[in-house]
Every structure is written in C-alpha cells, then in structure tokens.
Amino acid sequence: MAxxxxxxxxxxxxxxxxxxxxxxxxSVDPTLTERVLAAVAELGYRRNAVARNLRKQQTSLWAVIxxxxxxxxxxxxxxxxEDVASAAxxxxxxxxxxxxxxxxxxxxxxxxxxxxxxxxxxxxxDRTEDFNLLPDSGCPVVMVDRxxxxxxxxxxxxxxxxxxxxxxxxxxxxxxxxxxxxxxPRRLSTAAQRLxxxxxxxxxxxxxxxxxxxxxxxxxxxxxxxxxxxLLDAAGPAPDAVFVANNLxxxxxxxxxxxxxxxxxxxxxLVGFDEIPWADLVRPSITTVEQPTYEEGRAxxxxxxxxxxxxxxxxxxxTLKTTLRVRASSTRPTPLSP
Amino acid sequence: MAxxxxxxxxxxxxxxxxxxxxxxxxSVDPTLTERVLAAVAELGYRRNAVARNLRKQQTSLWAVIxxxxxxxxxxxxxxxxEDVASAAxxxxxxxxxxxxxxxxxxxxxxxxxxxxxxxxxxxxxDRTEDFNLLPDSGCPVVMVDRxxxxxxxxxxxxxxxxxxxxxxxxxxxxxxxxxxxxxxPRRLSTAAQRLxxxxxxxxxxxxxxxxxxxxxxxxxxxxxxxxxxxLLDAAGPAPDAVFVANNLxxxxxxxxxxxxxxxxxxxxxLVGFDEIPWADLVRPSITTVEQPTYEEGRAxxxxxxxxxxxxxxxxxxxTLKTTLRVRASSTRPTPLSP
DNA sequence: GCGCCACGTCGTAGATGGTCGCCATGGGCC
DNA sequence: GGCCCATGGCGACCATCTACGACGTGGCGC
Numbered sequence: 001m002a003x004x005x006x007x008x009x010x011x012x013x014x015x016x017x018x019x020x021x022x023x024x025x026x027s028v029d030p031t032l033t034e035r036v037l038a039a040v041a042e043l044g045y046r047r048n049a050v051a052r053n054l055r056k057q058q059t060s061l062w063a064v065i066x067x068x069x070x071x072x073x074x075x076x077x078x079x080x081x082e083d084v085a086s087a088a089x090x091x092x093x094x095x096x097x098x099x100x101x102x103x104x105x106x107x108x109x110x111x112x113x114x115x116x117x118x119x120x121x122x123x124x125x126d127r128t129e130d131f132n133l134l135p136d137s138g139c140p141v142v143m144v145d146r147x148x149x150x151x152x153x154x155x156x157x158x159x160x161x162x163x164x165x166x167x168x169x170x171x172x173x174x175x176x177x178x179x180x181x182x183x184x185p186r187r188l189s190t191a192a193q194r195l196x197x198x199x200x201x202x203x204x205x206x207x208x209x210x211x212x213x214x215x216x217x218x219x220x221x222x223x224x225x226x227x228x229x230x231l232l233d234a235a236g237p238a239p240d241a242v243f244v245a246n247n248l249x250x251x252x253x254x255x256x257x258x259x260x261x262x263x264x265x266x267x268x269x270l271v272g273f274d275e276i277p278w279a280d281l282v283r284p285s286i287t288t289v290e291q292p293t294y295e296e297g298r299a300x301x302x303x304x305x306x307x308x309x310x311x312x313x314x315x316x317x318x319t320l321k322t323t324l325r326v327r328a329s330s331t332r333p334t335p336l337s338p
Numbered sequence: 339m340a341x342x343x344x345x346x347x348x349x350x351x352x353x354x355x356x357x358x359x360x361x362x363x364x365s366v367d368p369t370l371t372e373r374v375l376a377a378v379a380e381l382g383y384r385r386n387a388v389a390r391n392l393r394k395q396q397t398s399l400w401a402v403i404x405x406x407x408x409x410x411x412x413x414x415x416x417x418x419x420e421d422v423a424s425a426a427x428x429x430x431x432x433x434x435x436x437x438x439x440x441x442x443x444x445x446x447x448x449x450x451x452x453x454x455x456x457x458x459x460x461x462x463x464d465r466t467e468d469f470n471l472l473p474d475s476g477c478p479v480v481m482v483d484r485x486x487x488x489x490x491x492x493x494x495x496x497x498x499x500x501x502x503x504x505x506x507x508x509x510x511x512x513x514x515x516x517x518x519x520x521x522x523p524r525r526l527s528t529a530a531q532r533l534x535x536x537x538x539x540x541x542x543x544x545x546x547x548x549x550x551x552x553x554x555x556x557x558x559x560x561x562x563x564x565x566x567x568x569l570l571d572a573a574g575p576a577p578d579a580v581f582v583a584n585n586l587x588x589x590x591x592x593x594x595x596x597x598x599x600x601x602x603x604x605x606x607x608l609v610g611f612d613e614i615p616w617a618d619l620v621r622p623s624i625t626t627v628e629q630p631t632y633e634e635g636r637a638x639x640x641x642x643x644x645x646x647x648x649x650x651x652x653x654x655x656x657t658l659k660t661t662l663r664v665r666a667s668s669t670r671p672t673p674l675s676p
Numbered sequence: 677g678c679g680c681c682a683c684g685t686c687g688t689a690g691a692t693g694g695t696c697g698c699c700a701t702g703g704g705c706c
Numbered sequence: 707g708g709c710c711c712a713t714g715g716c717g718a719c720c721a722t723c724t725a726c727g728a729c730g731t732g733g734c735g736c
Binding site: 023 | 720721722723724
Binding site: 351352353354355358364365366367370389391392393394395 | 712713714715716719720721722
C-alpha cells in the first residue's frame with residue numbers, strides 16, 4: 001500500500017501538502033494540487049484510516065449493539081441506522097448480543113477500545129455501570145427501543161404502554177372475556193411497559209385483571225410457545241383471547257395453538273406486538289401493534305450524529321407512536337345464528 | 339482515557355513491560371505483573387485498539403458486504419459469520435450495498451482504507467476490477483452465495499443448479515404441464531444457475547422448454563409481483579405452476595396471485611427458492627428449496643479466518659447442498675372424483 | 677522608490693498510543 | 707571467573723495530521 005510519503009515524493013511536495021490537498025484544509029497552489037492528485041491516481045493511493053483515526057483521535061465507526069440480527073424488528077432498525085450512517089460517511093459495526101449481558105459488555109469494551117465514534121444500543125441487561133462506562137469515557141451513546149434508568153444518554157423509544165393498552169382495549173371491545181397476556185422478561189423496559197398497558201386497558205374498562213392469565217416468557221419463539229401451552233393447560237376455563245408482547249413469541253404461540261388444533265380467532269383471538277414479516281402471507285392474518293422500526297433506527301442515528309457533533313447538548317428522549325393494525329386474528333367470528 | 343504510559347507510571351515500570359504483561363509476550367517478574375494489573379484495574383485502562391492496529395498493521399474487523407440486511411437469507415448468513423468472528427475475537431462491519439454497484443465499491447474502498455482484516459462479500463455487480471482491488475492490496479476476501487468469474491478469492495456457494503432442477507423436476511412429476519419460471523437479474527450467477535437448473539429438468543424429462551414462460555425480474559418483491567402478473571396476462575393458456583428463483587419474489591408472486599383470486603395450489607402450484615421466515619405460519623405452506631444459510635455464513639467466515647492466518651494457501655471453493663422441502667403449495671389437489 | 681507588513685503557501689517536526697527489536701544489566705550456575 | 711538466561715528499558719516505528727515557523731510576494735504608506 002502506498003503511503004502519503006510515496007505520494008509526496010512522486011509529486012515532489014511534502015507530505016503535509018498532500019494531506020492538505022486530500023483534506024481540503026489550508027490553501028494549496030492549484031499546480032501542486034494537480035500534481036498531488038495525479039500522483040494519487042497513479043499510485044492508487046488510499047489514505048490509511050487507522051493512522052488517521054489515531055492522529056485525529058476519532059473514528060468513523062458506529063457500534064450497533066442489538067440482541068438478534070435475525071429478528072426483523074432489529075434488521076429494519078439497523079437499516080434505518082445504516083442509511084443515516086452511510087450518508088454521514090460512517091460505517092456500522094454490528095454486534096449481536098444475543099440477549100446475553102456478558103456479550104453485551106464485551107461489545108461495549110470493544111467499542112471503547114476501538115475508539116468508536118458512537119454507540120447505538122438496544123440493551124438486553126440492566127447493568128447501569130456497564131452502560132455508563134460509555135458516556136463516562138466520552139463515547140456518545142443512544143439507547144433505542146429499550147430503556148435503562150440511570151444511564152446518561154439519549155434515547156429513542158416507542159410508546160409501548162399506549163400500544164399495548166390499545167391492543168388490549170381492542171380485544172375487550174370485541175367482547176372477549178378471558179384475555180391472557182404473554183409478556184417478556186421483567187428486566188426489559190419494553191416488557192414492563194407492555195404489561196402495564198395491558199393492565200391499564202382493564203382499569204379503563206372497569207374490569208379486574210385476572211393475574212393467572214399473565215405469563216412472563218423470554219421474548220423468544222420457544223418461550224411464547226411454552227407460555228401459550230401453560231395458559232391452555234392451566235386449571236379453569238381457557239382464555240378466549242391473548243395479547244402477545246413481541247413478534248417471536250407470537251409465532252411460538254401460534255405454533256402452539258396450531259398443534260393443539262385451536263383455531264384463531266374462532267377458539268382464541270390473538271394480537272401481537274411488533275410487525276411480522278410478510279404478514280399478509282400468514283393465515284389468518286394477525287392483528288399487530290406496529291412499530292415504526294425503520295424510523296426508530298433513523299431517529300437514533302440522527303440523535304447520535306447530533307451528539308457526536310455537539311457532545312454537550314442536553315440529553316433528549318424521543319418517543320414514537322405505534323399503530324394498531326386490525327386484521328383477522330382478533331375479530332369476533334360472526335355468530336352462526338344471529 | 340488512560341494510556342499505557344499512565345499505567346506504567348502508576349505501576350512504576352516502563353510502558354514496554356505493561357505491554358508485555360497485557361499481551362503475555364516475553365517474561366515479566368510476577369511482582370511487576372501484579373503491580374501492572376493493579377494499575378490497570380485502578381485506572382480502568384483499556385488499550386487503544388487504533389494505536390495497536392496501526393503498529394501491528396492489522397485490525398480485527400471483518401467487512402461483510404451484502405445487498406439487503408432485511409432479507410432473512412442474509413441475516414441468517416450474517417449470524418453464521420458473526421458467530422465465527424466473535425469466537426476469533428473479531429468484529430463484523432455490516433455494509434448494505436442495496437444491490438447498488440456504486441455503494442458496493444464505496445464499501446470496498448472503506449474496507450481497504452480501514453485496513454480491515456478481511457472481507458466477505460455477496461457481490462451485486464460483476465465489476466471484476468473493483469473486487470480484485472482487494473486481493474491485489476493483500477486484503478483477504480471470500481465471496482459467498484454469488485460468484486464472479488475472474489476474481490482471485492475463495493468462495494462459498496450453494497448448488498443452485500441442482501436445487502432448481504430438483505424443484506422443477508418435482509413440479510414435472512406432480513403432473514403440471516405449463517411450468518413457468520421467474521428468475522433474477524442475468525448478471526447474478528445465482529439467477530443464471532437457477533434458470534439453468536430449470537432448463538435441465540425439462541431436458542431430463544425429455545420435454546421442451548416454453549421460453550414464453552420464463553421471466554427475469556430483479557430478485558425483489560415488486561419484481562416478483564409484476565413478473566407473475568405478466569405471466570398471467572400473457573396470451574395463451576395461463577401457467578399451472580411456477581418456480582420462483584428467490585424468496586422476496588416468491589412473496590411478490592403470492593401477493594399477485596392473491597389479488598387475482600388464484601388459489602395455490604388448485605389454480606397454480608408454486609415452488610420458491612430460499613427459505614421463507616416463519617414458513618409454517620404461511621398458508622398454504624410453501625414448497626421451497628432450502629439453503630443452509632447459517633452454514634454458508636459459517637463456512638465463509640472459517641475460510642476467511644484460514645486465509646488471514648495463511649495468505650498463501652491455494653484458493654478454494656466450497657459448494658453446499660440445498661434441500662427440497664415439499665409442502666402444500668406444490669402438491670396436486672386430490673381430484674374431486676377419483 | 678523604498679521599506680514594512682500582511683497574507684498566502686509550504687515544509688519541518690512533533691504528537692498520537694502501542695509494540696517490539698535490541699541492548700544492557702544482573703544473578704545464578706558451572 | 708565466565709557464560710548464559712531472565713528481565714527490563716530505550717527508542718524506533720506505524721501513517722497521518724497540524725501547529726508553527728519560514729519564505730516570498732504584493733500592496734500600501736511614507
């Protein structure tokens with residue numbers, strides 16, 4: 001690889017002049033500029049970003065720490081982030097934490113070691129001290145989707161509580177009596193908020209919450225399946241509707257229902273949180289609380305860009321709205337005899 | 339951020355000794371080792387990877403250039419890559435080329451500038467000279483999924499031709515008469531190979547290929563939709579089966595069929611290439627040619643790791659097998675009267 | 677007309693943080 | 707007493723950026 005000195009020698013100028021030409025700083029005689037550019041082209045010179053980063057004390061890499069690259073929720077978000085990063089001349093380093101706090105803090109360490117320009121994280125633990133390493137070391141951070149109290153950073157969230165309340169209210173209004181809830185790990189803010197929304201809907205309707213119909217699982221397919229099975233196997237009458245707090249668990253729950261021969265929505269209605277990819281191909285089509293995932297990614301990335309540009313600005317928190325998409329899985333089957 | 343010199347001063351040794359302790363190279367007195375480690379802990383020292391990379395002339399970043407983060411085919415592959423990279427102590431930089439040759443070569447430039455340890459690419463163009471920049475600059479490369487002739491690098495492919503032939507043969511054996519094919523952009527090896535497999539099946543069955551039933555689209559949902567529409571609108575009898583050469587186009591085609599009220603498989607049978615996420619929830623369930631996507635990612639990553647460790651080893655090419663998963667969309671409806 | 681000042685332009689040199697080759701030192705063993 | 711090995715420190719090196727200083731030229735003022 002040619003270095004800036006090779007170019008300088010070739011163009012018969014100093015390395016400083018080459019640097020000035022390439023970075024557009026200071027002023028350089030047009031003749032020399034031309035000679036430099038010609039030398040660059042001839043040698044196929046490409047500046048060494050590592051050396052540049054060291055000297056400038058900053059890189060153009062953004063770490064994006066999420067818990068599952070395979071979840072369409074995150075990929076859509078990553079896409080939003082990538083588009084903004086790319087426009088800002090930055091690259092995205094993808095870190096898969098796998099909902100594993102160890103891996104997560106490992107990646108925080110990597111981001112710090114690599115002097116990354118910033119971090120966008122969807123936390124899967126609540127280790128405040130790990131997260132605060134970042135702002136404490138002067139590394140800009142934006143939290144997205146999930147919230148951890150006591151971390152000094154910007155955040156982009158969605159209105160989970162309202163979304164869940166709207167979904168549950170919809171089921172109540174459809175006349176369902178025993179509405180179950182499969183929520184996520186208690187340590188995750190999204191799970192807590194969605195559960196709160198579920199409760200709020202009952203309160204608003206003046207109805208009591210049946211605690212035996214609430215199950216906390218792990219936001220994964222298998223967990224959703226097992227929670228659904230547990231609900232069906234529990235003593236007492238089975239639920240006639242279920243609100244599932246994320247997309248993977250929705251799939252698991254549906255598979256469980258299919259295994260048991262329960263028909264949606266005739267035997268049991270279902271509303272899921274998060275979008276399902278290619279939802280229109282799934283039968284019955286699933287009523288979901290849709291999140292603006294791409295926009296979440298964009299918003300987080302823009303917040304990060306702003307904070308990098310201006311580290312001292314006040315912390316901000318942005319909350320995006322969800323949309324209830326009513327489809328076939330939650331509409332009362334028309335009674336056979338009216 | 340503390341530097342190695344701060345640690346050295348704190349432990350009252352030289353920076354070289356700190357470096358030796360941290361890297362386990364050379365031998366250091368246990369007493370000093372202890373003092374160094376204590377200083378590291380006390381200062382919260384974290385080595386500056388940028389400086390290290392500059393000095394060592396190598397980084398621990400792998401660029402992964404794919405065309406669509408949102409396509410489950412790629413995310414599963416990325417997951418495979420990430421798992422291997424993580425085990426090797428490397429991080430993955432995700433680059434979304436969006437099937438855009440400009441973006442793709444931009445990212446190749448970034449990988450070169452950032453002195454990345456290696457590149458895994460699923461090419462969306464056939465600009466041989468762009469790709470060869472990498473091996474020519476001594477940057478290890480592995481091509482995955484798609485092939486570009488004349489590029490000096492390792493590759494991991496799947497047996498597209500055989501997979502497509504198997505799928506088409508299955509439709510022939512089911513007794514379908516007018517089997518259409520929606521393939522991808524001609525410049526992509528996968529599209530060409532899958533089309534060849536389709537033709538092979540007819541040849542093997544001793545049947546002619548009806549060229550009017552072949553459409554090339556863009557591997558995207560919209561393209562699949564429009565190609566399906568064009569097939570239905572064409573003069574002459576409509577096809578009674580269709581082989582669609584990737585997952586996104588399969589979705590598009592199914593949506594088109596739904597719009598037109600054509601029932602799968604009664605009116606038209608369908609086989610898709612690539613896995614569909616949560617395929618079990620889709621009704622009717624779709625017969626697909628399944629690729630070992632996670633394994634493809636793993637294989638590519640392992641190949642990359644080997645080449646990084648041993649740049650002079652001979653070029654290798656690995657081909658993985660596909661599996662035909664027969665589901666409901668391609669099975670002859672049982673005749674009403676036997 | 678001459679001299680000084682200001683500005684444009686360019687090169688030198690130091691800084692960035694970590695690694696490692698080489699050399700010096702000291703202690704132990706033969 | 708001499709040799710060898712363990713250990714530690716110095717300084718070069720990686721490629722780039724940039725502060726500072728130097729040089730030259732042009733313009734303006736006296």
